[in-house]
Amino acid sequence: MPREVAAGLVEAGIAAVAPTFVADEYRVSSVRKVGVVRIAGYDVWIRPKTPVRRLFAMLGYARAGSAIWEDEDFGFAADEDLVPALAHAFERQAARALAGGPLRGYVTREDALPVVRGRWRIGDQLTRRGGQPLPLEVSFDDYVENIAENQLVLTAAARLLRLPGVPDDVVSRLRRVVRVLDGVTVIPVGAPVPVVRTDRRNARYSAVLPLASLVLSGASIEQRAGSHIGAGFLVDMWSVFEDFVTASLREAFRPYGGELVAQYSSTLDVEGTVKIAPDLVWLVDGEVRACIDVKYKVEKHGQYPNADLYQMAAYCRRFGLAEGYLVYPAGRAQAVTVDLVAGPSIHQHALNTSAPTIGAAVKYLARVLQATVAADPSPPNHL
Template identity: 90%
Template sequence: MLREVAAGLVEAGIAAVAPTFVADECRVSSVRKIGVVRIAGYDVWIRPRTPVRRLFAMLGYARAGSAIWEDEDFGFAADDDLVPALAHAFERQAARALVVGPLRGYVTREDVLPLVRGRWRIGDQLTRRGGQPLPVEVSFDDYVEDIAENQLVLTAAARLLRLPGVPDDVVSRLRRVVRVLDGVTMIPVGAPVPVVRTDRRNARYSAVLPLASLVLSGASIEQRAGSHIGAGFLDDMWSVFGDFVTASLREAFRPYGGELVAQYSSTLDIGGTVKIAPDLVWLVDGEVRACIDVKYKVEKHGQDPNADLYQMAAYCRRFGLGEGHLVYAAGGVGSGPVDVLQGPSLIRTALDLSEPCHTVAEALQVLSLRVAGA
């Protein structure tokens, strides 16, 4: 079974696996995901080094521009695992949203009826009915529960029910959510997830919709024929960290004008053949004033990640900058400058992700203050 689990980890792009000299033992490295996945009948849990509550706080900050999910009342269980905590919070917010019944809204439908209802589609009547008066090709607005908001909540609840590790008491409450939304259409697997903006009409869904989108947009894994991989929910920790830092820095740079651009595309050489794309650049009047790279994964044994320093030094040379900035998740790389001989100063900022989101965001505000020279 160990061999099948190892093969599943590699197949799903979760980690690199290498055999050791000890029987039934493998070395797992380059772990790129967090969450849970069922492989060859085993539930494989991948826990982040960041506390789960802080992880959700970062997700909320990146998605809503504030630590919306750091609120103690939001419902994240005191759990070390991603899926149980997510399921608990989602069920709690779904129950609050549906306490007075599902939201209803107008949906435009097209149908063929024995009488005119709504708008008569004369063009379709002529082409499809050959000028016959009945039945009538019509379109009309129907006030129903089968709207995007309910589809998101229902599909997320159903997805969570298929995942391993959801507590039994949460399972029973998720099933209640599914029953309340009976008659609502499920979003097919692989179909685009609707983007729903909250307003006064759907305000009571404002807390559950981001969670539903998170459930559906995570790197979800479904059973595939001929594979040892079953249901699972996985997310990229580097992406969570990068999105949080980007959202925080955009807010921090706002008072200084200009624009913070992600994945800025440029070239390193005169011929334009060597492509570069720094994680973030601060543009002012079309000029690159600062370059920032965000790194979640660090080198082993506390060694400085030299490749990151080489890369940033090249960026600074390309854009004529005296300073370059590297933002890390704390745990192996210290803060402080690395002064390159006859080159730029490379400033490393290590963020302690065990701290509350607002504390981490304050550290990024200090970085923006240094960059802007204010």
């Protein structure tokens, strides 16, 4: 690839790139993002090993704690790449949400008018108008289309139109969404994205709003002055995997009581200066009964990094646990147990993210942990 593309991959933090002894040939490693980005005029596609449909199922769990995007109606199965699949799904759900016209809602406005409308702001009248009777400083509720729900949908449609790889037929339908929302304000790049909760009033937007938020969260790579980086949509796979495992394990642990706490804050030393935060701990009656760390890493030379074992050994020592658990996105079907000298036993589990039964595998993992903690003499040992 051209040197500008290699430099752009490093600049955007997408991958580690090292030159080889061949001109314009590079060794690319540590790729943790998937999607597409335009660099120096080239479209760089980073395809996940996980099927797109399965990736969206994981994203749904990661963002909402449930399988919100597993319905056939979203149309993910027809596409092999992330951006076309996302564009298809968003356009389809946006069209349904706007079928009856854009949603309207009340927005509080402040204005200077010749007549009283709503509430007269006497303090502003005195400070801004110097005692003049007109115009009147008032605030009132206006029933308009320029509300947060429509702003999210419009901004996501506009961002998708700038991305490489969006199919032509979807582009035309996205432009129709933009026309329908004419008069709605686009959220500026870098501005906070509104958080909208679905209720009875905006129920018909319930499917499109999470997709719009996903588009905006992944479209953070924008053209910068003096940079080779153009528009792009990238998703951090390590974050998707860790959030998915956290959300799905929390759901799977509900039958066993207690509480599964993410990023449990504690200290390793007596003085309290060495901070630790395991990815997940299972608390029962305020006591840590199990500790789980989620690692987006793969096996190399038949084993996972030793540093993961050192870290989990420290966690187990801190909480007085005889067992520790490491969860990886790929590896051997059978769980691997490492018995440390004068220390805990650490179990390394792999979840095949490409498997359609990954949800069942997570529930099975929850049973493994619960059975081990409960000192079951014959707990399951595979996923």
